[in-house]
Amino acid sequence: MKPETSGRKVVIEQHKKFSESALWRFQREYFDQEGINAWVNQVPFYITSNPFIAKCYARLVLSFIRDWTAKHPEAKQHPFYIMELGTGSGRFSYYVIKTLEELMKDLEIKDIKICYIMSDFTKNNIKYWETHPTLKKYVDEGVIDFALYDMESERPITLLKKNVRLGPEVLVNPLTVFANYIFDTVSHDSFAVHEGKLYELLLSLSTDEQNMKGNRPVDMEQIAVDYTVKEAKANYYNDPHLDSILDLYKKSLHDTSFLFPAGSFHAIKFLKKLTNNKLFVISTDKGYGSLESLDHLGHPSISWHGSFSMMVNFHAIAEYFKNSGGDAFLQTPRKGIRTSVFASGFKFNELPETAHAIKEHVERFSPSDYFTLHRRISDSFNECNLETIAAHMELAGWDPHIYLKLTNRVTALIAEENDTETIGFMADNMYRMAENYYYMPKSECILFEIGVFFHAAKRYKDAHEYYQKALPFVGEQFGLFYNMALCLNHLERPSEALEYFKKALVLDPESKETQDWIAHIEKAPSEKEG
Ligand SMILES: C[S@@+](CC[C@H](N)C(=O)[O-])C[C@H]1O[C@@H](n2cnc3c(N)ncnc32)[C@H](O)[C@@H]1O
Structure with missing residues (x-):
């Protein structure tokens, strides 16, 4: 479908051999x-x-x-x-x-x-x-x-x-x-076969004047692509292996257009x-x-x-x-x-x-x-129980990309299901998911989510360890410090917990829960810590 245009049209190029089109330059740029x-x-x-x-x-x-x-x-x-x-x-x-x-x-x-x-x-x-x-x-x-x-x-x-x-x-x-x-x-070339003859498809590109900046379209999607047809010369590529494929197409295909992967060849x-x-x-x-x-x-x-x-x-x-x-x-x-x-x-x-x-x-x-299977299952994560989710994670090789989509569901199910076998199975494999972490900009940090998993499973030492590992990637965040403080408190390390609640409070001074925790720890006797 051609994009809608509102202004004057600019012809970018006309009747170009497909593989020599400016499209490939735009692609590289x-x-x-x-x-x-x-x-x-x-x-x-x-x-x-x-x-x-x-x-x-x-x-x-x-x-x-x-x-x-x-x-x-x-x-x-x-x-x-x-x-x-x-x-x-x-x-x-x-x-x-x-x-x-x-x-x-x-x-x-x-x-x-x-x-x-x-x-x-x-x-x-x-x-x-x-x-x-x-x-x-x-x-x-x-x-x-x-x-x-x-x-x-x-x-x-x-x-x-x-x-x-x-x-x-x-x-x-x-x-x-x-x-x-x-x-x-x-790049590709493009051909057509019609009534036993081979044609090359030549490409013309145009776009709205406003879509051009510095000799290139701003939005490639707004390029209008038109084809014209010209009979292809014999031995088009001057390469017997490639030309014999074109001959095969000429003889065997009836009425069609097809791409020929010139750049790949x-x-x-x-x-x-x-x-x-x-x-x-x-x-x-x-x-x-x-x-x-x-x-x-x-x-x-x-x-x-x-x-x-x-x-x-x-x-x-x-x-x-x-x-x-x-x-x-x-x-x-x-x-x-x-x-x-x-x-x-x-x-x-x-x-x-x-x-x-x-x-x-x-x-x-x-x-x-x-x-295909993954896409279907990921559409219904909210209907899956923990056992199904764990099996899917195993099939997916403990892929962080998937887990990031279902972390909330897992946390809820840990609380609801009391399925200790599956929680144990998942816990044993969390290190594999951590190993699969490959940082990319603007993507969420799986190390933090592994921390959340262990936190929900009441394995506070593991949770704290993963929260610490997440710190260099997620930076100083209220949620991270607050969760670390909670884990430290469960681990009976109140002075460190206090330190992290205070760090969290700096990042969100309005947090009532954090203020309450600080007050609670400060009031409590400190003999527990070794
Ligand atoms: C669609 S992405 C595919 C990336 C990766 N292989 C994947 O499966 O996600 C195309 C990649 O090819 C690179 N690329 C584009 N034109 C290229 C060329 N002429 N030669 C080599 N690499 C090219 C781009 O920089 C980009 O990394």
């Missing part, structure tokens, strides 16, 4: 300017940044490494690099690396070295990761490194901490590539060159996976959410890998996102553990299924 703030209530990211999806990826990677080293024992002498493209906030990276570390510990794998490369095209995201307290340990250990990489360019990629340039001498083992919500973000081809053609790629995004699903579509639509995104043509990516001697696994269709796995330089049937992991974690209960 958006992410560059926003940095980490892009994820504060603008660009959706939970679906690809939760502990469940991270566990799936970690299991896939570990299976792959085990298969690979079983077949190539000398591979253990070189690190396995994992590169995340368009990393964004870094929350997913943290969950993957943490899970991989746990899995390798459990399985007593000591002779494999992993280096996880968090990459993005904007320095602003890298700056955020560089100072992130949760990543520090892994950066210091050399397990995480950072790289500036723009998928639309072919500039050398250098690891910023190790100061190593990526190339075939460094990437001896296949490079694992994670591409979540990024193939939908980088650019990156895949470049990365193949850096790794002697050996890639193991896992990608989760919204997209098409079969020829049939590409037929009878209207002109491509754009989803706006601060930035914008488009459906990924996973079918074309799969064809490309298969045509060039590799392999592809496309998950059967789900309504939302889908996970796809690609190989270059080898086939999945040569790697039994990997093939099994793909079946278990991509085809069967997948990140997409998890999200």
Whole structure:
């Protein structure tokens, strides 16, 4: 649907090849300017940044490494690099690396070295990761490194901490590539098929004059997008692998428009060159996976959410890998996102553990299924009892993002249900949720909420400990000091309790309860304290 306009229209561009449109510049400028703030209530990211999806990826990677080293024992002498493209906030990276570390510990794998490369095209995201307290340990250990990489360019990629340039001498083992919500973000071309002919769709953009500032639209959502059609030249890309996919579409599709992930292909081809053609790629995004699903579509639509995104043509990516001697696994269709796995330089049937992991974690209960279930349950948290909530938390890998939505419900149920078994089970796993805390601006602090949980469960020592841990993140707040004071009072440490009630009173001098507590403690004899 075209946005409504009120003023004079400005033509931003006319009849542009899709992948050369100014849209992609606007997209990059958006992410560059926003940095980490892009994820504060603008660009959706939970679906690809939760502990469940991270566990799936970690299991896939570990299976792959085990298969690979079983077949190539000398591979253990070189690190396995994992590169995340368009990393964004870094929350997913943290969950993957943490899970991989746990899995390798459990399985007593000591002779494999992993280096996880968090990459993005904007320095602003890298700056955020560089100072992130949760990543520090892994950066210091050399397990995480950072790289500036723009998928639309072919500039050398250098690891910023190790100061190593990526190339075939460094990437001896296949490079694992994670591409979540990024193939939908980088450039696409667009084509149409009609009566056996292939057309390219050219793009024209316009917007209200008032929506333009300094050569760019203020609000991308107010851009009107129009398409014109031009017959596509033969051998459009001058690349036999890509052109054969267009030929296939021309022959097999009837009447449709489709996207062709030009920017993603650019990156895949470049990365193949850096790794002697050996890639193991896992990608989760919204997209098409079969020829049939590409037929009878209207002109491509754009989803706006601060930035914008488009459906990924996973079918074309799969064809490309298969045509060039590799392999592809496309998950059967789900309504939302889908996970796809690609190989270059080898086939999945040569790697039994990997093939099994793909079946278990991509085809069967997948990140997409998890999200569907989670969304349904989270709509009805207020009808769930403590036992159901605890089971869901376990499925979600004790995800702080979820717990933050149901903390009030849990506190109420602890008081109502007297379900000591479930409270015990939850208490035993609170440390896992604390470990999953990945600070992002303007998000609530899970450490405080864990404190509230223990407080409600009358485990005052634990509660106080978590309140203390929350302090650096939430800052000096009335609620925090007041709760700490209550716990200290229960722990029979009245002079500390008094100190914290007084701190709380400074922040809310009107608080009657705080005044009463201070008066109460000051009046009481102090012999209890040891
Ligand atoms: C939609 S976000 C996805 C972030 C993350 N992967 C996720 O799943 O939440 C797209 C990310 O890609 C980055 N990006 C945009 N254009 C890029 C390009 N040409 N090359 C590399 N990264 C790019 C943005 O900075 C942003 O971090």
